[in-house]
Amino acid sequence: MRNFFLFLFLLGSFRSSFAQFDKIELENKIHDSLEWLANAQEKETVGDSIFRGEWPSTMGLKNRFLYLGKAIPFRDSNCFTQANVFNTLAEIYLKDSSKKEILPMLELALPELLSYRDSLTFNFWKKLEPNIPLSRKEPHPENYLAHRPTNFELKTRFINNAADIANDADDTSTGNLALFYANEVFSIKRKIPSQNLYDSYIDRNRNNYHWFNYIHKIPRPSNAYMTWLAPEVQFKHWSFPWQVAHNLVFFLPASSCFPHPYDSYVPWGANDIDAVVNCNVLNFLAKTGQLEESLGKEGAVNLLKYVVGKERWSRAGIYYPNRFYIHYTISKVYPYFLEELAHEANILKMHLISSQNMDGSFFSRKKVNKKDVLQSTVYALEAMLNLKEAGVEIPKENIDKALEFILTHEIRDDKGIHWNGGVFFSGGTVVRNALYFKSDAYTTALVAQAIQKYLALFYGELE
Template identity: 50%
Template sequence: MLFFVNIKIFAQQISADSLRLDIERSLNYLVEKQCTQTIEGKQYAGEWEAFMQMKGFFFLLGSKNKYRDSNCFTMAGIHNILAEMYLADTSKKEILPMLQKVYPEILTYATPTPIGNQFNFWKNLPPIRDLRWGKEPNPVPLGRRPTNFAMDERFINNAANVANDADDTALGNLAIWYHQKIFGKNDSIKPIKYSIFDQYLDKDRQNRHWYNYLFHGFKKSGAYMTWLAQESTFENWRFHKNVAHNLVFFLPFSICYPHPYVPYIPWGTNDVDVVVNANILTYLTKNGSLAKSKGSDAAHKLIEKHTKRGHWSMMGIYYPNRYHFHFAVSRAVAAGDKALLTTAQLLVKHLSETQNPDGSYDSWKRVNKRDILQSTTYAVLSMLYLKESGVEVPQTLIDKSVFFLQNQKKIEKSQVFWKGGVFFSGGTVVRNILYFTSDAYTTALVAMTFQKYLNVR
């Protein structure tokens, strides 16, 4: 009885006016924190601060430290959150200048192709050192890399020159879709077609990523792979062959070795990430091409299998926060992907079972001290997306989490913000060591949470 009384008190304490004020002040924060000056190779006009954070020492990457970083994932992510907020409430005119400022910056991560733009996580920049023994090419090619992260060795500089990926391509093209929906179509820029994702499916391969082998178990899934490039192949793949190459990753004959000026797939092997698959499904659903894609059915089955198995902390290769999976899948459901409705019921069950008494959620203890704020934000947004989609979600769960989030804000004059948690990582061996965080990204997520809560409660 006391439990239900406490729940009622939570709901009563959440004032609609206070939430509206927090949304307004969080947008003020994002306006003020949007970068206005480009310092080439350091920061770029239109972006918001994001950081690469080393939790501790790791070979070739250095010791515990924090570096500002410019990357597509953060900028497209914030753009898409703000665009979704504006489309839900077109009176929020202060959002429009922010979208216009960041949109050209997002396009700098694009690689034009005949069927549209692929996107990369990092910018194409001049190398910060020589990348091979002997004479360098003239002119020296550009390469993908972080802007400020300290990289001394040739190996890690070459490894940072990653190939274009399906995740950023989905997010970047979703930004194009949103931008054209708000500001009108541009005939010279068209969202990419579904076929690019279908060129890289987890089938008919002679390789397999060791993380998928050890932790995911579902081979030849047919789902979307992460990297939009040709992986290394074996004549007859066996796990021990892959292990042998991983053990000698620093030698040029290993498939894991990054060569100078060649776009690199980490470990030389493509991978299958369920969060990446959910992000692709969201984009394809939004642009109306989901049914045409050959990989969509397999992606649905893979996501459902992972949900039923419930190894939440190991779900995403690049997403260590266990509730990022729920967030990504629920976004696809809210976009209109009806094939995930069975999975949605399983997510609600898990969210109901794992909420803490104060309304918070927490991730694995190795993830940013359980990453409570970020976990709670993802969890409650998942519930709100699902409720928008017609899925039954207990209102008491949502009330408690919103109350918790509102009490975690930081106040600066006419602005409020929330401290950034882990929204991305370096993946695999540095999955719980190299984090990406951004106060702006987390603040945008919480602002959208409050807006959705006011619309559905």
């Protein structure tokens, strides 16, 4: 009898480790996820707080922080969340045009997305009336609008000026990718920038260097793409001790780190090199057929080689503290660099397999949203599926276990099904493990896409 129960236990373990999913059930989960996303999308604008066409997201502190206030999450409208939800839904539709329910969502979201656009570049936040006058001494320019969060409380002039940030390569690449997809889906012709825009901001011939990159020993010059699409402070002779001195007096106008009123701010006065941002730029250039002409392509690939070789999973992205986000973003560009990144893809594969828990989950560091288990697992699953699509031998058992874990965390209500959002990105540098942006809509869209990819890989071509 004891052997019989042992046999049943082993049989159950075997079955759970090679989970079998019903195809119809998985297709229904995609449908119910899209239904929830359609219901969650805003239909009306409410002042400067909620905007028609957007999906909800939050901006909140893990702990009370100097200048930023209490650990309370606030609803926030930002380009990066909207563009990434838009792009994920567009990719689902472009793979399966029978999912017509996506079209009204994209159509409703597009005008809102364009509100973050300045000419050919995008900002993280839209321009709104400043919360308070931005200067005690200077006259307030007529009709001046500042980039700022919609609802997060910014009480001081200093922090309001610091929030009036410059346009950046991350939002510009994802925002313009959304326009590219809109052109594909709706047969329209909105202009998108050439690679020259990004090649104008490459890490070379600089008299400045971001302290975070210095501490984490990013090679100089990296010749990779930089984050901010704006001029940085220039020194005659940059040195780390001199930069530390400026950082210590960041609250004084003489500091290179000081945010001046009515002037777009490059945080800390220094541009930075972020591996995830470089992936997003490469992804945009690849999708739009501009990769070969780009001057920053080689430097960006070398940067990815460097951070993967050092296994800097948690610190590869200045603005991305989740350990598995770098796996996800590299897996998206890997198909365009099969030879150049073959070794790195294998390192990613081995880390994904070795770090998966028995229940199929993955987790980040404890300080990141209490290990950010669900979000980490979603990123890891997407990474494994993308790598497998590109020919990397990822065991199906690992993919099954991750998907099974995620499906057990679905939340079903009368609007459909969704998943709680984890850390999508952060405030970066000193607040990269304190100021978090989350979105249930983004996480739910990723899960729907992962299920679609799973069906295509293991159940044949999509019908």
